[in-house]
Amino acid sequence: MRSYTVEKLKHMIYNTIAEADRKLTPADVEKKLARADWIDRKAVRLGIRELVSSGKLSYTYLYGRSFIEKSFRRPVRISERIVVKPPGKRYRPQSGEVTISIASGTAFGNGSHPSTYLALRALDYVLGGDYYAEEYDASYGLDVGTGTGILAIAMAMLGVERVVGLDLDPCALWEATQNVRLNNLGSRVTISDVALNSLQTPFSLIVANMAFPTLKAISGTCAEKAKRGAILILSGFKVSALAETLRAYLRNGFILIRQQIDHNWACLVFRKKGEAS
Ligand SMILES: C[S@@+](CC[C@H](N)C(=O)[O-])C[C@H]1O[C@@H](n2cnc3c(N)ncnc32)[C@H](O)[C@@H]1O
CATH class of the missing domain: 1.10.10.10 (Winged helix-like DNA-binding domain superfamily/Winged helix DNA-binding domain)
Incomplete structure (x- = not known):
């Protein structure tokens, strides 16, 4: 030994x-x-x-x-603008900050996992930062594999007008719906179990924190559901799958604009080719 x-x-x-x-x-x-x-x-x-x-x-x-x-017992700062906290804990947001309450449950996503906080930081970069704040169309967001609903809630809090969060796990669907209510976003965020390929609306922002095989499998569908100029954020895969993930999405008409790695987890931000309409 x-x-x-x-x-x-x-x-x-x-x-x-x-x-x-x-x-x-x-x-x-x-x-x-x-x-x-x-x-x-x-x-x-x-x-x-x-x-x-x-x-x-x-x-x-x-x-x-x-x-x-x-332990998730107190507010945790995830990025410059995003703080996540358990319900019932007080946090007084500073100007420009958003505070997301997430109840404890079985669904994935209270902000502590690298794949979740990398995706939240990417959302802050796209929606809150200097990069797109001026010109970006933040009308319709999609969160594929919503878990607790944390990324869908973050999108709405950072200014996306309407958001759909998809999952196929009944526990996640229930918990995400509760978290959306907890954050008073019931009128702007819809949680649903419909299949990604059956959605009609073209989205201006898509985020997916899912395992590599699923991300690879949905690359074509994500391209179909993204408007020209849309932003796509991918998280949930290890560095070992980065090159293959990148290839799948570059092949489907996306341009890479940012790459972040933390604890061997990777997060990519793309823009769909073409001018936003
Ligand atoms: C890694 S968790 C991400 C949760 C949350 N979005 C986050 O960032 O922390 C992935 C979620 O995707 C869901 N999922 C897996 N395959 C799916 C599919 N094909 N369609 C919709 N949801 C799926 C799982 O049930 C799980 O809740």
């Missing part, structure tokens, strides 16, 4: 949970870390307990199972 410090193990536990693409139970964390032969399960359990006592991790109990997650 190799020697390791308790602090290093706690760091590994925290990162395993923070970077997972789904909610993990304590047993999942033990299993993932015990693949390294120098870590024993008892030490992982102890590390989890210490991280919970120090407030860095917390247990959530959902549908009879307990999950271990990064």
